[in-house]
Amino acid sequence: AQSVTQLDSQVPVFEEAPVELRCNYSSSVSVYLFWYVQYPNQGLQLLLKYLSGSTLVKSINGFEAEFNKSQTSFHLRKPSVHISDTAEYFCAVSRANRDDKIIFGKGTRLHILP
Amino acid sequence: GAGVSQSPSNKVTEKGKDVELRCDPISGHTALYWYRQSLGQGLEFLIYFQGNSAPDKSGLPSDRFSAERTGGSVSTLTIQRTQQEDSAVYLCASSAGTNLGYTFGSGTRLTVV
Numbered sequence: 001a002q003s004v005t006q007l008d009s010q011v012p013v014f015e016e017a018p019v020e021l022r023c024n025y026s027s028s029v030s031v032y033l034f035w036y037v038q039y040p041n042q043g044l045q046l047l048l049k050y051l052s053g054s055t056l057v058k059s060i061n062g063f064e065a066e067f068n069k070s071q072t073s074f075h076l077r078k079p080s081v082h083i084s085d086t087a088e089y090f091c092a093v094s095r096a097n098r099d100d101k102i103i104f105g106k107g108t109r110l111h112i113l114p
Numbered sequence: 115g116a117g118v119s120q121s122p123s124n125k126v127t128e129k130g131k132d133v134e135l136r137c138d139p140i141s142g143h144t145a146l147y148w149y150r151q152s153l154g155q156g157l158e159f160l161i162y163f164q165g166n167s168a169p170d171k172s173g174l175p176s177d178r179f180s181a182e183r184t185g186g187s188v189s190t191l192t193i194q195r196t197q198q199e200d201s202a203v204y205l206c207a208s209s210a211g212t213n214l215g216y217t218f219g220s221g222t223r224l225t226v227v
Contacts, residue, residue: 006156032213033213034215043205043218043219043220043221044157044205044207044216044218045218046215046216049213049215051213065134083201090156090157093214098212099144099145099164099211100162100211100212101147101159101162101170101173101211102147102159102212102216103159104156104157104159105156106154106155106156107156107157
């Protein structure tokens with residue numbers, strides 16, 4: 001079975017500072033990896049995903065994540081955050097190359113400080 | 115429809131009553147999922163329907179929980195004899211393939227008093 005650990009439940013960061021949200025996964029088979037975002041009072045949205053190929057994947061709003069198989073990690077980074085990035089971020093994993101359920105981590109709440 | 119539709123958006127029920135939550139997925143999406151979101155607990159997988167295959171019920175927390183999907187489209191999650199610990203936001207998602215990611219509905223906030 002797959003599992004996901006998000007080590008930080010909350011991350012405060014000053015506006016325009018860089019941020020890293022940590023995610024580690026566990027699986028005995030190949031995986032797909034996802035980051036979802038939930039803005040205040042909104043539903044969950046897919047931010048970015050790793051399926052195969054290049055280990056660095058990017059979103060349209062400046063976030064990026066790198067799949068590191070040896071460290072079983074998929075950390076999310078942004079070089080300069082904005083107030084509008086305030087949200088809860090969920091890392092998720094599923095088995096690769098088949099349709100299957102996605103298992104989510106417990107989420108990291110990103111607080112942007114002015 | 116354009117998105118995943120869930121109803122009701124809010125439900126308050128008395129302990130011991132049964133509730134039904136409805137999910138209308140995106141047309142053409144073969145996969146449908148139910149999750150439960152509680153404060154500080156993230157998203158807990160409940161059940162997964164894929165086409166005509168038998169559903170994956172491995173996440174249902176007790177036999178008070180059940181779900182069905184009629185005609186490969188609309189799904190209903192039923193909670194019998196509700197308990198206070200059932201209070202949460204119940205999220206439905208649909209997908210045309212896991213590699214494409216899910217589209218989530220806005221959820222049903224269930225409060226058991």
